[in-house]
Amino acid sequence: MTVVDAEVGCYLYGIVAADLRLPDGLTGLDDQPVELVRLDDVAAVTSGLNADRQLARRDDLLAHSRVLDAVAAVGAVIPVRFGSLLHDRSELLKQVLEPDSLRFADMLRELTGLSQYTVRIRYDEVRVLPEIVAENPEIARLRQQTRDRPEESSYQARVRLGELVANALEAKRGDDAQMVLARIEPFSVALSVGEPGGPEQLIDVALLVENRRRDRFEKAAEELAAELADRAVVKLVGPTAAYDFVGAERTDGWA
Template sequence: MARSTPSAAAPGSGQNTRETRQDVPEGSQAGEASGMPGPPSEQATASYIYGILPADVELTPEARGVGDPPGEIRLVRHDDIAALISDLRLNRPLGKPQDLVAHQSLLDDVAAEVPVLPLRFGAVMESPEAIVNELLAPHHDEFRSALEDLEGRAQYVVKARYEEGTVLMEVLQEQPEARRLREEIRDLPEEATWDSRIRLGEIINQSIEAKRDADTQTLAEGLAPHAVAVVIREPTHEEDAAHLAVLVETDRQEEFEEALNEFGRRWADRVTLRLLGPQAPYDFVTTQRA
């Protein structure tokens, strides 16, 4: 996908998958395919919508989306914006893992080339005409302004995970009660130390939560000067040290990565850092509700 000229990009190379958060504006008819009136025939189709992007792009012929077989990707244009869509057979319900992967991988690949406003997984409208009349035209200015704000920017996700042994030693060094309980239950049968084990687990969990809050704030504040915006996400694992979404200027990517590498050096042997992206800007796109 590229502006005005074909690109070698193809769906399926996205580096991370997650549930999308973007909602379509209220008042549109976007929704689940199962909400269409009447029982679908074998050949009945609707238009599956992935996102909104500038109209001056060209798609690669091999691009494919959700469905079985995967739908061919195309654009529905209105003035200087467009919806990225594919046909969806209504007799084939969505919801398989490969559908979600296809949706998100395609959007991430698009976002690596041009700004895109991602829609939630499962957004379907009756026809391309309905997309223009009920989605693109009524919200044209809103969508165009959001796309302009994203020009030259990309979302990245930073995941930080504690090294289990290291963080446990930190807790034991900092919490005298935890050290006492650990010695108390050492070499004793589990059934004889049940209460002590529960209390030790509570202390460890509370200590790690406190460390996570502090480390997340430290990482977010340290990356903020090198980014447009930072969003703190909920942890996905009990040993997460931080989970951030970061919007970065494309021409400052190296600066941002070096700031992250500095944290990697500072937290060596304590925290493992992963950088995922570029991705569609799920955490930085909102729509004004009608």
Template sequence: MTAPQAEQQTAPQYVYGVTRADARLPEDLTGLDDKPVRFVPQDDVAALISDLPQGRALGARADLMAHQNVLQALVDAGTAILPFRFGAAMADADAVRAELLAKNAERLNSVLDTIDGRIAVRVKGTYVEDTVLHEVLTQDPQIAELAARLREVPEDAEDAVYYDRVRLGELIVGALRERRVDDADRLMSALAPLAEAVAAHDPVRDEDVVDASFLVSADERDRFEKAVEGLTGEHGERIRIRLIGPLPPYDFVPEG
């Protein structure tokens, strides 16, 4: 680990995030275009920067991955990091000090206080589709009766039951929606009390039950992970539950 550096830089700088001025930087850490990453300190805070790539626009997958990898390296080292969204750049290192750090020192320190000594993790729960669909088809009397009746319809009479099949689909979708709400509430009720803050994400797919980020005290990490393991043991046959992280705490820092 190397100490924070305070080099003078006149080249445009890419900014990954902000941390404490006394933080330690992992050795040989590189960022965009494999440029060396360094600290620019100002009072109690420091920005994590590297030279901005020149002669091309940012946005390639390699750029996004480099940005994430730099932040993840700090998280893996146990360093409190206020992550910036991809694409932040400033004129030079002096601008980073004066315009970013000096002008916003109180606010940056306040945000770092809220994440220091904590980890951000993400929990995703996804239905085992065949299992949950079987539950709906067998446990809901109205759906079970209609499905059984439609299975007995001969092929040459399919057109006559078209709207019944549409109705069956609507009933299944509604039943799955109700189960999703109940299951999500059950998972969140078990995990949310163990976290200091929670950020729920809207499900992207029909099979997504829960997708949420949690800010957990480092002292509570084992307890939280065991709670996730317990939910996996209880619901694993019908809900795949994944714990991801620690991650950069994007969901727990203010925008702007």
């Protein structure tokens, strides 16, 4: 194991089992080699980083995620939030590993054999709006009524039209989200549904999937994407670390 220089801080990516073998040649921020700092049954995934280094670049966040996902591909990992830099190895042991090694070990046992996937689906507005018009006579009538009229003379009708479209889209989103979950939830052991990121967002859901079922889950996601291709865009992210389900930090921080 490479010894981290005392004058260089320990950048922390996550927590793993002490017997995990890191991918060969794995590097992290500033292309520094990633190593394990072990204590009993757990270990910190870390790399050296100058203590005065500013962590604000997009490349830094990408490097952080890349390390976690590479580690998750070979074993269970508890992610640590981006930007966690300890003064040195001694502080890492005292502040992170020593107080929580048993808690980390329990969390890792629960994560063993699981990976996170995230399914993000966005409506194609050009395709979905005609659906809404066809399904709602009042919307169709108001749309026709306001089409060629000046905004000043049709203001109230346009406001009403906007409200009806928003309500219809919300109802459609609810129905479609239930359909999506019915298709993919059976492959998961846990899921976390996020809030819509905008009116065109159908669903954003993170799932924990058993590794032995990953192929079947991915096939189901591909079939869902093909089925929705004419009205929505399906993005599948994963397998990744379980960002949405666990975190190493206590509510009172490391101290």
